[in-house]
Amino acid sequence: xxxxxDQRLLTRIxxxxxxxxxxxxxxxxxxxxxxxxxKEAIGRAAAALxxxxxxxxxxxxxxxxxxxxALLDHSGLMVITNNINVANRMRxxxxxxxxxxxxxxxxxxxxxxxxxxxxFIKQFKVDYAVIGASAIDHDGAVLDYDFREVKVAQxxxxxxxxxxxxxxxxxxxxxxxxxxxxxxxxxxxxxxRCAIPSIRKICEEAEVNLxxxxx
Numbered sequence: 001x002x003x004x005x006d007q008r009l010l011t012r013i014x015x016x017x018x019x020x021x022x023x024x025x026x027x028x029x030x031x032x033x034x035x036x037x038x039k040e041a042i043g044r045a046a047a048a049l050x051x052x053x054x055x056x057x058x059x060x061x062x063x064x065x066x067x068x069x070a071l072l073d074h075s076g077l078m079v080i081t082n083n084i085n086v087a088n089r090m091r092x093x094x095x096x097x098x099x100x101x102x103x104x105x106x107x108x109x110x111x112x113x114x115x116x117x118x119x120f121i122k123q124f125k126v127d128y129a130v131i132g133a134s135a136i137d138h139d140g141a142v143l144d145y146d147f148r149e150v151k152v153a154q155x156x157x158x159x160x161x162x163x164x165x166x167x168x169x170x171x172x173x174x175x176x177x178x179x180x181x182x183x184x185x186x187x188x189x190x191x192x193r194c195a196i197p198s199i200r201k202i203c204e205e206a207e208v209n210l211x212x213x214x215x
Contacts, residue, residue, distance in 0.1 A: 027108070035168040037215040038192035039063045042166050043070040045190050045213035046130060049164065052076045054127045057156045058086050060111035060149055061132025063166045065089070072096075080124055082117050082152050084110035101152070113148035121155040129160030131186075133167050135174040140183035140202040143176035150178045157181055164188045172196055183208060 043066030050056060053076035058064050060083045068086040071077065075095035081087050082101040091098045103117035131153055135143040142165065144150050157163050163186040172194075183189060183199065184206035192214050194200055203210040 034062075035170050035192070038168040039066040040070075041192060041213040041215040042168060042190050043067040045211055046164055046166050047071045047074070049188065050074065050077075050128055054078075055080070055124070056126050056128040056130060057081065057121070057124075057160055058083060058130045059132060059153055059156055060109060060113075061166075063168060064130050064132045067130050067166055078126075080121070080126065082112040082121070084112065104148070106146075106149075111149060113146065113152055115151070117152045118155045121152060121159060124159055126160050127162060129156045129163045131156060131163065131165055131180070133165065133171060133176075133180060135176040136167055136171045136183065136199070137175070138172070138196055138198045140199065142180045142183060142186075144178050144180050145176050147178050150180050153180045157185060162187045164190060166190050169193045169195070172199070 039062060042063055046067040047070035050071065052074050055078040058068055058079055058081045064083065065085055068089055072090065072093055077096045078099065079090055079096060080099045082103070084100070084105065087098050087100045090096050101112045101117040101120040103112045103114040103120070105112055133142045134145055137143060144153065165186040169192050183202050186208055188209040188211065189203060190211045190213055193212055194210060200210065202208070
């Protein structure tokens, strides 16, 4: 534990899961296990908002992967993604067209990041964007760790007609150093539980559709 503290990895222990400081992220496979049931419920709720024959972005993250899994019974989708895991899952379904961004592949999680990915995303204007975040501050800041990934997420937000932010409630307890956007910039926010009054107020004032999808 002393080594972890020296590296500023831990800020708290919650439900057996390790939550990082604003400097470093949890390993991707470990993140898949955090709030797994909640992520599945969020994925189903997001998929229910997306009709057949829609075009959409799906970016990097374990919760966005849960959305991709819930979308597999849809038909006529065009999915543009910078997430190799999403592309690999969806590519085998003939009713779904998968388009993957080019760029630097991050070995830790299969995310495609960098300026090439940003330029690629800017070629499209889609119906929906499904984005995740590493942390959500109580002032509504939507945050992540890697500025390269953030640039891709910002391009995704700018080129979608309806932005869906998916994030389980543990993200309210974390911090990260790079700003993706403000919660008021999304159209729908799906989480398992929102007990933060300031977040609820932001959603109400900005007319963000807040959906609580408990497992």
